[in-house]
Amino acid sequence: MNLDVFKDEVSKLGIKYTDDMLEKLEKYYELLISYNEKMNLTAITEKEDVYLKHFYDSLTIVKVIDLNSINSVCDIGTGAGFPGIVLKIFFPNIELTLVDALNKRINFLETTVLKLNLTNVTCVHARAEEYALKNREKFDLVTARAVASLPVLLEYCLPLVKVSGYFVAMKGSEDISLAGNALNKLSGEIDINNKFLLPFENSNRTLIRVKKINKTDKKFPRKFSEIKKRPL
Numbered sequence: 001m002n003l004d005v006f007k008d009e010v011s012k013l014g015i016k017y018t019d020d021m022l023e024k025l026e027k028y029y030e031l032l033i034s035y036n037e038k039m040n041l042t043a044i045t046e047k048e049d050v051y052l053k054h055f056y057d058s059l060t061i062v063k064v065i066d067l068n069s070i071n072s073v074c075d076i077g078t079g080a081g082f083p084g085i086v087l088k089i090f091f092p093n094i095e096l097t098l099v100d101a102l103n104k105r106i107n108f109l110e111t112t113v114l115k116l117n118l119t120n121v122t123c124v125h126a127r128a129e130e131y132a133l134k135n136r137e138k139f140d141l142v143t144a145r146a147v148a149s150l151p152v153l154l155e156y157c158l159p160l161v162k163v164s165g166y167f168v169a170m171k172g173s174e175d176i177s178l179a180g181n182a183l184n185k186l187s188g189e190i191d192i193n194n195k196f197l198l199p200f201e202n203s204n205r206t207l208i209r210v211k212k213i214n215k216t217d218k219k220f221p222r223k224f225s226e227i228k229k230r231p232l
């Protein structure tokens with residue numbers, strides 16, 4: 001996806017952008033490629049692929065949530081910053097927390113935040129299920145792209161969401177019927193399940209939006225060993 005096509009597709013998503021945002025995105029691409037030579041951040045490195053499979057793909061979340069009306073966002077298992085950093089560039093209004101279990105990725109994100117002059121971004125080196133214990137019901141929106149199966153993700157992410165806030169899982173394809181028990185136990189409800197094809201390469205995408213109905217029982221999230229052994 002070259003820059004002109006990217007701009008067209010972003011407009012089709014209803015996103016308004018400025019030259020400054022596009023410049024930040026370009027700088028982010030350059031940092032990603034340069035750090036990727038020293039550490040494993042992404043297997044996708046061709047510029048047109050990064051613009052499609054990382055940048056555009058991250059922005060598709062606007063199909064299910066209006067980021068102009070959201071304050072606090074937490075991106076769990078953000079890796080090299082997807083979708084979190086891309087969302088922050090196009091929606092500078094959000095207060096963003098990026099969480100990942102790998103410290104070298106958090107170091108890359110801290111550098112990126114500084115070099116792109118992004119404000120109100122906190123980078124946290126932690127496992128999601130541990131971070132959630134001390135940050136319950138704190139965020140309007142929690143996101144996770146390509147991190148774990150839906151029942152596991154729900155246990156990591158729903159405790160972090162404010163009551164009446166949302167968790168959005170960004171997946172390839174997903175069988176949501178397997179998540180019924182997790183949704184019940186964690187007080188969430190799927191209100192949108194949006195399936196579409198990524199333009200040009202036509203791979204499956206699913207955006208699962210989960211509304212938090214009530215406070216999550218304090219016994220969740222459990223320890224990782226327990227989540228892994230007995231997913232909800």
Ligand code: SAM
Pocket residue numbers: 076077078079080081082083099100101102105126127128129144145146147156
């Ligand atoms: N979200 C990014 C993306 O879409 O490119 C990264 C996806 S990568 C496949 C999964 C990331 O989740 C890795 O960076 C990994 O360290 C992180 N991760 C996996 N389990 C985690 C957990 N329990 N807590 C925090 N981070 C986790």
